[in-house]
Amino acid sequence: MKMNMTRWMRDIIERKNVEAIPVMTHPGIEIIGDTVLKAVSDGETHHKAIVALAEKYPTAAATVIMDLTVEAEAFGAEISFPENEVPAVIGHLLDTPEDIDNLKVPSLKAGRVPEYIKANLLAARSITDRPVLAGCIGPFSLAGRLYDMSEIMILIYQNPEAAHTLLSKCTDYILKYCKALKETGVNGVVMAEPAAGLMSDEDCKRFSSDYVKYIVDKVQDDYFTVILHNCGNTGHCTRAMVATGAGAYHFGNKCDMAEVIREVPADALAMGNLDPVSVFKDATPDEMRAETRQLLERMKEYPNFVLSSGCDTPPHTPFANIDTFFETLEEFNRSQS
Template sequence: MHTSSRFVSLLASAIQSRRRLAIPLAAAPGMQLLKLPADDVHRSGQLQFECIRTLAMQTGAEVLVTFMDLSVEAEAFGCAIRHSDTGNPEIVGTIAPERLATPAVGTARTGEALRCAELCAKQLTQPVLGGLIGPFSLACLLTGMSEMMMMAAVEPNQAHAILQIAADFLRQYLLALRQTGLAGAIIAEPSAGLLSPEMCRDFSVHYLRQIIASAKSDDFAVILHNCGKTEKQVPVLLSSGADALHVGNAVDIRQILAQVPPGFPILGNLDPVGVLCDSAEGTVRAAVRDLLQTTAAYPNHIVSSGCDIPAQTPIANIKAFFAAVQDYNQENQP
């Protein structure tokens, strides 16, 4: 069975069997194992693949994810970035709205992200999920967060023009990711967490529908990530057409789970910094167990970090995450 089809089957069987599945957003910590500077890794799809493969060998993860670097798409549009030896590149310049134009897929480091995706799909046996930014979050990077928020409120026509440019590119980019053979993709739309449900519908989900509908299929899953206070946005987010939602540690995950159909996957929401990165192994194990017990009535909950796990996170803590899920499953076999 193709890995993409196997991922969809894995989600369904986990929900049906009540075996808890773990999919932390862990790729960047693989840089530790290879002793590579982040600057080099973020410029090279080959090195990103090596980090993902090496970390997977250490953890035994059933599902893998690529790097969550939300500067990639903005750089392709022409935004200036500042690289770092330890973390993700940072956007340091915006673009005037009248100068925005849709770049070709493969421009700048989108080509390296696609290279990583292709290597993962061809050389790894586990299903792999790619990643890309969402339309509203991309628009905020392109024009500035405060500028975009103000534009959406008082100049909605201009905001929609920018969002359509962003969505046109992201639709093509998601299709390119699917063509590599990945099992699916996670669309990260964190900035939309700042919007009211109505504005989220109009300025994020309207465009997400276009993007998701163009690429999702029976063997390519699309997961929508929003790490904001999303409790009141759930009905709107469900209307995006995504196959699953991924939520952050800012929410009570039970309030999210209570609003979705029992077979609809919800991923999240262990604190990636306060728990996974900065705590001891025992604390990680206890936090994972607490999350599993809290969501025991919801077999559609997939255990994950609330956002991407920082590069400096101890590998022992990531192993503790998986070990805690494995122990829980062994103790709670039907």
Template sequence: MKRDMRKWLEELQAAPVKKAMPVLSFPAVQLLGISVKELISDSDRQAEGMRLVAQRTDAAAAVSLMDLSVEAECFGSAIRVSDREVPTVVGRIVEDEEGAKALEVPRVGSARSGLYVEAIMKAVELIDDRPVFAGAIGPFSLAARLLDVTEIMMECYDEPDMVHMVMEKATSFLTEYCKAYREAGANGIVLAEPVTGLLSPALAEEFSAPYVKRLVDAVQDDSFVIIYHNCGNNTIQMIDSILDTGAAAYHFGNAIDMAQMLARIPAGTVAMGNVDPAGEFCHGTPESIRRATLQVMENCCPYPNFVISSGCDIPPMSKWENIDAFFGAVQEYYECRSAQGVSR
């Protein structure tokens, strides 16, 4: 359903009680009783999984699979698939400048990209009470999968022209991919750029921010917004270039102090984070995630533009009792604050 997403963000920020917006999709496998391998191969199951998650939780929006192997697979990368883990990219497909020149930009619809766009088209028919976001990888993080994450860190210094060449092609594909999601009815994209968080601020400004900005400028409008995600531990130091991307909202991981980050975010810009997805959602207990969630909210809710979330994509086998406890803690925080306000 088409929405005024700028207004949605404004209302989300202005609300005295803000709904949580975790990056919650893969744990749908437990609700569906299927494997991750089955989920990533079936658009009907993806859409139904999103519906079941929306039915069970009072999240601010529905978010589709954050499967960061899809786009690299379109370029020809091999992926490793399992029944219980998110797919991963295996090896590199660009070895040198000649390989970068020869790299072909795939069409949207190749490999599993068409299936994922189709899943969003079906999901927006099933979910009409909240925005529906698709998931996509960011340009530098895609290039890192094509060149290898370790190798690209060195090649930013040793072979910058080659890296830029791959970045151009990655950005070209991702722009068309995001446009396809927009045409399918998505209200926006959660754009994951985690590998950028490993860079120095100077390298992030050169190799990530301009390409993300190009994508944002090409696809973002009042009805379709980009939420930029980066779970690296250097994000506070590189926040100026991150904000230069022009994304409508920002999402950060638990490697940083979220309150310190919020001090650097403009007051009118929504920023989300950052309860530990692995340590708490997956391996914690209902009580430990309750404490962690309340602590993040205590530290960060004094900033009106803060929205509580997971620090990154919640792993497939995360316990639903922990996920439920997260939402319970959010409700508890606001109820407690309301009671304290009445008592004063």
């Protein structure tokens, strides 16, 4: 649906009620009685899971699966596919700077990318009452999956030129992918760049944010928003995140939401940050209620705050906890009116 996202974000900021956009698709897979493997391999199944979740919960936007293996697989990385857990990259594709030089930027027909484009296309057509947010990986996180996370950290110091070559190739591909996602009719993309949190603010800007900004400048407009997710940020690289010019920022549970939001521009959304594992998945409903209420109370002076999970909620997250999350938000909003 053609929705003005600049206006949508402004409306959220001006509205008295707090909105919720938890990053979750796995409960939708469970609603339709399918497997994670089927959803990450088949666009039709993936789309059905997104729609099922949108029908069940009053989220302010619908999100696709946060799968950080799709782009790496397209480049040629080996992926393991458990039936009911998220996929994972096996080993690494590149060993040397020479491998980086020889690396070819793949087409959008490689791997499962066509199925993800299909899922977004179908979701954008089916869900018309709220924005649909696609997903992609960030440049530094993709580079780490191709070269090995420890090795890329060494490379940025020992051979920054080779690191920049790899990041340029990753950025070229992600930009191409984001343009294709935008053409499906979705309203934005959640770009997951958790590995950037391993770096200092200065290095995060040089080896991540400068590349993210390049993509943001090419694809973001009034009708398509980039939401930058960095659950590796403990609060030390929020400035670098904001330097990207993204329309919204999504924070993980390792940081203090009330602290990081102070560095976010007042006209950009700041989303987060309940722990997806210890709270959403493992807590009791009473604990879920307490954690949600506590975060809402701490954030009530910030109009640009959006309640969310700190990352993608994992498979087997209890529906009782998700129900409690939304009930607590509704109770809080009633108490503030």
